[in-house]
Amino acid sequence: MSQHFISIHFLLLLLILLCTTTTTTLAQPAPAPGPPGPTNITKILEKAGQFTTLIRLLAITNVGDQIKTQLNNSKQGMTILAPTDNAFSALSAGTLNSLNDQQKDELIQFHVIPTFLATSQFQTLSNPIRTQAGDSTYYKFPLNITTSSNSVNITTGVVNATLANSIYSDGSLAVYQVDKVLLPMSLFGPQPPAAAPAPEPVKDKKKTGKDDTAAAGDGSAKANSGVVFLRGDLHAFIPGVFALIGMIYF
Template identity: 70%
Template sequence: MTSSFQFFTFPLCILLILHSSTTSTTLSQPTATAPPPTGPTNITKILEKASQYTVLLRLFRMTQLGDQINTQLNNSDQGITLFAPTDNAFSALKPGLLNSLSDQQKVELVQFHVVPMFLSTSQFQTVSNPLRTQAGDTTPYTFPLNITTNGNQVNISTGVVNATVANSIYTDGSLAVYQVDTVLLPMRMFGPPAPAPVPVPAKKSKKTNAGDDSPAADDGRVSADVSSGVGLNQNLLGFIVGPAVIVMSCL
């Protein structure tokens, strides 16, 4: 009985071993996953996901610059860099400041936070100042933006305020979004007025013929005029006196 039981038990153990080996092999194979859906980059969705950017998003909608940035991102190879002020940064502004701006000024304010090229954190070390933004002009008293670094700290100066890049929110090689702790205020809108240009003194005109305008020439003309006038008066006197003498002699 014992030998018979062992005879049947041995094949059963082999079958169990083979079954467990097959099962473990099947479970160890990786399962295929569908790739995440890809689509055009959307700056609005990125800021919404990051939260604490409700004021900036409202300005994007009011000025329609959010749509313009998305179009530029998906139709240009240069990329975009956005310095995104948080809601706390906007709340630190003077009360009513944003409402006092015209529609054009609101557009320029948002554009001043957008650089029309991709800047990685390492590129801040070598960027050329002043940095051109979507607002355009970088001359003094307009829209200059200067970036300096101190170790890993990135500082931004507008001539009106100084800001610090607090965090990197998003980067994909085409779009870089950096959190800043201060709203970037451009010189053209919030800085002192540009000094009035210094008037250029008028240049004295050069005389073409010094002889014609010399005092001597003027004196000559006056003398000629006087002498001719004297001769005329003498002839007129002779014309009057002559007949008078004749009349007196007849009397």
């Protein structure tokens, strides 16, 4: 009887301890969620589909990693103009293969704007827009975005493209689908006109001065010789005149 009583008490004590432990465990606050990871442009494009070529170029040029880094370190945000696989397929055969590694990097950087642009901002942009490719002057990497009715038009000096729709936007990164690959002037446009030829060198003024002085000296010498010759003739002529006069009067 006493052993049975002890067993009951032991079971009750064990049950109380178990309930206390469970209550304590449930009462602990949940850990705070960690900071969100960097936005992954590759995953965004993979989810959207039809961007296989662009994803491959982002990888081989390391532009995809650069976008992640800049989104973490910059408050300006970024905008990606993403050509579809159909847009790349529409290029002339061998277009991409004709580019070296640096040119491929410039081509992809030309599709990246280093600021976040919402759709409402396209109407107030100042052209040309500077991209990650750099210099936006005419023969380099100019990009102009204009709006007409409900369409957004993009011109590079080589191609005219249209912004099709928004793929992603979170206030820091905006990704828009475009219907053509944006070909920059620097890689696919005409070359700037050749510089004008240099002017002919100016003659040495000192040397010219010496020549002029010599010429003047020659002229002076000739003039002086003429005067001397005239004086000699007069000396010979004057006695004859006096002799003639004497003969007339005498």
